[in-house]
Every structure is written in C-alpha cells, then in structure tokens.
Amino acid sequence: MTEVLLYTLGIVLFAFGLLVSIAWHELGHLSTAKLFGIRVPQYMVGFGPTIWSKKRGETEYGIKAIPAGGYIRMIGMFPPGDDGRIEARSTSPWRSMIEDAREASYEELKPGDETRLFYTRRPWKRVIVMFAGPFMNLVLAAALFFGSMMTLGIEGQTTGVAGVQKCVIEQSEKRETCAPGDPVSPAFKAGLKEGDKIVAFNGTPVSDWDVLSDRIRDTIGPATVTVERAGQRIDLHPTLVTNKVPKKDEDGRVVQPLAYIDAGYLGFASKTEVAPLTFGETTDRMTDLLENGVHSVIALPGKIPGLWDATFGDGERADDSPVGVVGAARLTGELMTVDAPPERILVMFMNLLVMFNVSLFLFNMLPLLPLDGGHIAGALWESVRRHTARIFKRPDPGPFDVARLMPAAYVVAGVFVCFTLLVLAADIVNPVKLT
Template structure:
C-alpha cells in the first residue's frame, strides 16, 4: 500500500508540474494573440509529440518529456542588416545568430509581415514575455494565501508538549539520560506536558518565540505561571546554562547543529494549526519571496555541496537545491506517510505553489534564453529609441536580440549542467523528509 501511495504522490506532483507549465505558456499565448502575433504552436513538454490538435492557426499538444513547454511565435528576431535571412556562415558565433534568425522565419507565411513578434512595440513585447512568469506568480500567490487563510500554518504555542528528564547538551548526539546527568529544571520544578505557560518571571507571555527568548536570556531562580486543569499555578524553576541550537528557525543552522550558551529549562512547545489573516498572509508571502530571491542568489555557492553529495558520498544538506525528480520523490514520500488526508493535500498544494514561485524568479533573470532576457532586450530597445528621439537622432530600429544567442547558448549550457548535477544528486543521494 505504501508503494502505491508513493506512486500516486509522484503522479500528483507531475500533474501539478504539467498544469504549472501549461498555465505559464497560456500567459504567453493569450497576450501574443491579444497583440496580433501569430502563434503556430503551443506545447507542454519537450521531445516527441504525444498528442496534438490544431485549432485555428495554432497547434496545441503534449510532448513526451514533462520538463518544460513553449509557444512558437513567428518573427522572434528581426532580419539581418540587409533585411534577409542568410545561409549559415562558417563563423561559429555568427552561425548561432543566423540559425536563431532562420528559426524565427522558418514558419513565415504570406500576411505574417505585420504579425511578427519583433514588429510589436517594446512595451507589448515586455507584456508578452512577462505574462508567462506572471501567471506562475499569480498561481503561487493564490494557492499560498488560500491555504494559509483557509487551512492555516503550523504554529508553536506556550502549551508544553514534552519535558526533558535531564540536561543534555544539544552538541551531543543522544537522547537518553545517564546517571551523571542533572535533572532538567522544568522537570525539577514540576512542569508537566499539557501545562500552558502564561507568565514567565512576572511577565505575561502569549507566544512561544517571546517565551523562548526570555528563557534563553535568563539564569537562576525564576517564577513560572502555568495553567493546568483550568487553574493557574506558580512554580519555581532554576534556569541553568546549556548548549542550545543557535537558531531553531533557520533550517540550515539546525542542520549544522550550531550551538550557543544560553538559559535552558528543558521543555518543548506544543504545535497547532492556526489560520492567518489576509495581512498576515501577504506579509508571510513577502518573507517567502525574499527567501526565494536569497536562495536564487546563493545557488552558485551550493554547487560544491551538491557535487560532494552526488559523487563523494557526502551527506545531502537539508537546504540543498532540489530538482523535478527530487521534488517528485518528496511528493511520493509524503503521500506514503500516515498523515491525515487534509495535511497531504495542503503539502502538495504548497509544493506546487513553491515550484511556481521558483519558476517566476528563475525566468525573470535578465539572461537569454529565459523570458527575462527577452524583456531586457525589449527594455534596452525602448531606451535606445527614446534616447534617439530626445537627441533627434535617427531611429536605431529594433534591438537584434539574436546577436546575444552565443551568450544564450552558454547560459543554457550552464543551466543544463546544473540540472544534470541536481538530477544525479536527487537520484543517488536525495533529500528525504524521513530517515
């Protein structure tokens, strides 16, 4: 049964991936048609065509490899300086440019002269290229905010879930007490699981983060007020110094088990699911967006760890980049867990939402062949033409993005290499939610 659920989990993730890709390309398609650009193809996937149907002037279909998608627009690049598409030259870089230009004209039909992508004003081209990533962003926002406002997010509380029997340094890899270990302050004070801490050393507390900070900053005798069976009780505890995880909110820090000396009681908070307001949800999404940007910037620095995990047998870090295969495996792992159906659904929704947010951020990089590269080209053309008008110079004409194709090939090559590295790591040393 677990194997069947794992397969179902992988299939559900792949379906979410295909929907996300189709949604992305729909943004490009709809805006291109809105501005009168002819679109011969709308495809989800790469490789051999599995199914397709022609509707009007566009062929819609699915391809065998569900790892991307595309729409084909006529006239993506302007013609050469002589207005013609020439045969490929012997220069490799010039050949790349001419090949790209020829591909943009290979499906040109009579009447397409006024329906080519490059003939549209820069702001229209920006909209067409931005519409795809924007669709991913919209989907991510809708799903994340919908889940947080309707279902909620895990939240720590001041209700005690467990009490340690003894003091164990969190530098140590053990969870059993020795005869020589001191009793934990919380246990010695009589704190029990289920107690709700309402005040610490005379100060009222309502959230765990505040209480945790108070505990870590204190030392020696303190008075702790707990609510038990509807009654409040004051207990005396003797807070001691111990090695504790430096930042429990940072997965990377927790993974490294970096510790600091701080006050220690020896209790764990309870957890609950709490819904967020619209304002709280927007703020949380803003934090997640910032984390995504930071993660994208930090991506090159994670390559050595990925290499070690893939080929050197080193442990895969919890914050390691994960590809489509790795995410699908995580989805299968969650589906096979003994969790309530609602928690599984919420996990898959957020996994797909995070994938869409990643697609938006990645595609907005101002590099060809990404959407951001075409946006940057259109913006540069607008600046050139605007400057020419201000200084009453001749119109420089459309910016030839095809001249950047050698750079695009390099970027694509780096991306392919990185994707293959992540793929190997996901296969031989995947990130796991369970041991």
C-alpha cells in the same frame, strides 16, 4: 502493495502539477501575445513528439511526450538582419546560429503577418509578453501557498507543555537521558507538568511560542510562570539557569548549520499543533520564501562541487542540495507513504508545488537568453537606446537585434543542460530523502 500504490500516486500527482504549472506559464505568454495582436501559431506543453494537438483558430494547441517545459511560437521574435534579409546564408558557425534563429522565427510567416510580428511591438508590450509567463508561476505559487496556509495551516509550537525535562542537559550534547551529577531542571523543580499551558511569564500574558521562548532565553534567575491546569490558573516560581541552546536568527528561526549560545533555560518541550495562519503571517512567510529562493539561486554555483561529490564520489547529499524534476517526484512519492494526517500531507504536497513554481519564476527572470529574462533585458535595452537617441536628437537606432546574442544563448543553454543532467544523476544515484 498499498505503499507502492501511494508512492505511484504521489509521482502521478506531481507530474500533473508539473504539467499544470508549465501550461499556466505558457498561458501567460499566449494571452498577452494575442492581446497585443502578435500571431501565435503554436502553444505546446512539453517537448519531443506530439501526443495530442488540436488547431483552434490560428493556433495549434498540444501536449508533447517529455514534460520538461513548454513553449509558444510567436512570429518574428527577431528583427531582420542589417541587410533586411531573414534567411540563413553564412558558413560561419557563430553567424549561422544568429541567422538560423532569425530564419526560424519567420518559418510560418503568412501574408498579412507583417503587422503582427513580435519585434514590431513597442518594448513595454514585449516586456509584458515575456514577463507574463514567469508572473503566472508566481501567481500560482501565491494562490497555492495562501490557500493552504490560511485554510489548512501548518504545524507550529505552542505554549502548551508536551513534556518536562528532569535535568539540565546542554542541548549541544544531543542526549536525552540524565546522567549522575546533572542538576535538576528549573521546570521540574517548580512543578511544571505535561498538559499545562503557559499563559503568562513574569505577569505578562503570552499566547505565542516565539514570544515565550524569547522571554525565557532573556531570563536568568527567579521568574513567575503562570499556567492553566485543569481549568485553574497556577503560579509557579522556577529559578531559570544558563544553558547552551540553539541560536536563532532575527526572524526567530533556528540558524543552520546549528550554532549554540548561552541563554536562559526552563526545561520543557512545547506542544505542537496544526493551525491556520493569518493573512499577515502568510504574507511574511511568502516573503521569506521568495527571499530564500533568491539566495538559493545566487548560491547555486557554489553547490555544484558538493553535488558532484554526492553523485560520483562518496560525499553525502546535503538537505539543501538542488533537486530536479525526478528528485521532486520521488519526494512526492515518499510523501504519500508518510504516516501522517491527510491534511498535513496535502499541505506538504502543495508546498512542493509552490517551491517548484517559485523556482520557475526566479530562473526565468534571470537576464540571460534563452530565458524570458533575456528577452526582457533586450526589450529594456532597446527602450533605453531609443529614448537616449530621442533626448540627444539622434537618429532612431531601431529595434535591438536580440538574435545577435544567440551564440551566448547556446552557451547558457549548454550550461543549464549540463547542470540539469548532473542534478538528474544525483536524484537517481543519491537522492534527497524526505526524512
């Protein structure tokens, strides 16, 4: 019963974090739109039927039933047509898409709004309004990440000794039991013991696991390992041997999928502990998180076949498979039932929200309508056109009519809807497990 309550609590907490993230995103659009004098009739979190709303000033604030996004409604998102008209009047399906979008952006036009239309603002102001939403997600992600990493920290390897391997086993074999004929490990032969803390390697002080690991890997033959044991420093003299060990990337992380290389081997397990990170270490990790996010977005199309096979075939769901809102909620529910210290669960929960907000930022920056990045691209293109005309002393081409791109926007929206439904099905049929 307790486990069910904890699982439910995890889902509720994620839903709340999701709503806050969406509301924060839309607040970025709202605040900058009002700053530049654009009239905003609506600020809504969610889609579908309205659960609650209240009008304050000229804007209606509300929450809708489906927490899958949000929006603000700005007057005059698109300029009038070439003939100056804004109402729909065509029987062509493609042309109707353009005219319907244009008409919808003027639905709540009131006397005096002529000077408060979105499209009449200078391109740089429109860029700020559209960029402010995704930027708020990036700010929230950074605040959560820096807050959790620099206060609670993360579990990491140290130079302490958690255990000593008795024999040399190729790590690619993935076995733990020594077999007859396995040579004695250098650490065991030299007298390294559980509870020791390695403080120097070949006379050079070490306090960081990554540094110690690299020095061990680079050494084959006699070495001097200085340890702290019961308050005393003791020099041990192992002879390191060659072994198959996991390959690391340039950042010191084990590459995935696993690959193995020949390197120096001592033969012990390092102790892990939770410790806060410095500002510099957190910045490096945040940078890595953003880089990995960009690579994940680029690699997304290539993961669709595997996702389809895991959903409708007999394929396994990959650990790095795309996860939707339902999948993330399930992961959060599982997280709350894990037998681990509360601070570790809190860090992992906050990291899930961090990744969600980073994803919102990256996806919305794609230069495609109806995403924010599509409107940003339209405003930038208008600026280029107008500056080019001014340089060559040509007539001002006027505002760029983003509404003309609405047919393409419907196609993009259709692709996103199909992808979202596929991820939803995968999260239900074959979900990613926390383990």
